[in-house]
Amino acid sequence: xxxxxxxxxxxxxxxxxxxxxxxxxxxxxxxxxxxxxxxxxxxxxxxxxxxxxxxxxxxxxxxxxxxxxxxxxxxxxxxxxxxxxxxxxxxxxxxxxxxxxxxxxxxxxxxxxxxxxxxxxxxxxxxxxxxxxxxxxxxxxxxxxxxxxxxxxxxxxxxxxxxxxxxxxxxxxxxxxxxxxxxxxxxxxxxxxxxxxxxxxxxxxxxxxxxxxxxxxxxxxxx
Amino acid sequence: xxxxxxxxxxxxxxxxxxxxxxxxxxxxxxxxxxxxxxxxxxxxxxxxxxxxxxxxxxxxxxxxxxxxxxxxxxxxxxx
Numbered sequence: 260x261x262x263x264x265x266x267x268x269x270x271x272x273x274x275x276x277x278x279x280x281x282x283x284x285x286x287x288x289x290x291x292x293x294x295x296x297x298x299x300x301x302x303x304x305x306x307x308x309x310x311x312x313x314x315x316x317x318x319x320x321x322x323x324x325x326x327x328x329x330x331x332x333x334x335x336x337x338x339x340x341x342x343x344x345x346x347x348x349x350x351x352x353x354x355x356x357x358x359x360x361x362x363x364x365x366x367x368x369x370x371x372x373x374x375x376x377x378x379x380x381x382x383x384x385x386x387x388x389x390x391x392x393x394x395x396x397x398x399x400x401x402x403x404x405x406x407x408x409x410x411x412x413x414x415x416x417x418x419x420x421x422x423x424x425x426x427x428x429x430x431x432x433x434x435x436x437x438x439x440x441x442x443x444x445x446x447x448x449x450x451x452x453x454x455x456x457x458x459x460x461x462x463x464x465x466x467x468x469x470x471x472x473x474x475x476x477x478x479x480x481x482x
Numbered sequence: 483x484x485x486x487x488x489x490x491x492x493x494x495x496x497x498x499x500x501x502x503x504x505x506x507x508x509x510x511x512x513x514x515x516x517x518x519x520x521x522x523x524x525x526x527x528x529x530x531x532x533x534x535x536x537x538x539x540x541x542x543x544x545x546x547x548x549x550x551x552x553x554x555x556x557x558x559x560x561x
Contacts, residue, residue, distance in 0.1 A: 303483050319485050327560065345530070348559050352487065354525055362527045363537065367544050374547060379515050386522040388510040392556070397492055403503050421500045424492035437502035438509040440521075455495065469521070475506045 260330045262312040264339035274336050279304050287328055299324040352395035361385045389469060390441050397424035398433040399463060406475035409434055409442050415463040417454055425451045432463055443468040519548050
């Protein structure tokens, strides 16, 4: 954050504390959502460094919070104005920059060593399984026989489900095999409670399929 | 300094016990590198100044030599 004028440090710290908890925010003029005030929660906000008019801080916010706007609003509150200079995401859901964060150069090096010198140590570090990208979403685990139809895009019905997490209607869910592989992402047609009580019917609509067809055999061939 | 869902664990409800046939598929942790090239995930540190899409495109170009077919990205920081 860059302040447009000198500000008393204590006042600055107090203002930061004011912007913790629930705040109202108007999306910026150029935004992809409707411009109306909406409530967002700021979980924490800590000043790391103050250097003249520049302030470095770390903030944990609800999804859909505009940081540029947050800084602008803090500037207004301080009556001097402020704008954002740089922004970096340090963590999101289960992922953080403390994990195996790789730069494009790291990736290029890793691929070079793997291709030219048959050394997979670096690439092993860079490449995680696709499942870690969907760690945070609720999942349904389905029996082997139901995998092939889902791979071909057919919706998932209740009899195919073996176990599942808690989720509501319309929520995005990951459709997984019993081995824990991601097959596809879908939208829940039934909530988790409905799946418990119904014996049949479509539970999840398949949206995007990740697993290749023929990884699992057709249903008839399993039995 | 933790986000509310950072340590969140999903509860599991079981409808029945069922075995999975080890002949098909493979648990994610047993996947080899060459398999992970097309079922993989990279946590990329995007340099400032280029678009996410460009970064994904460059990453894809780096990986195509190894047989990677598709690459996408997720997570928007602004807009």
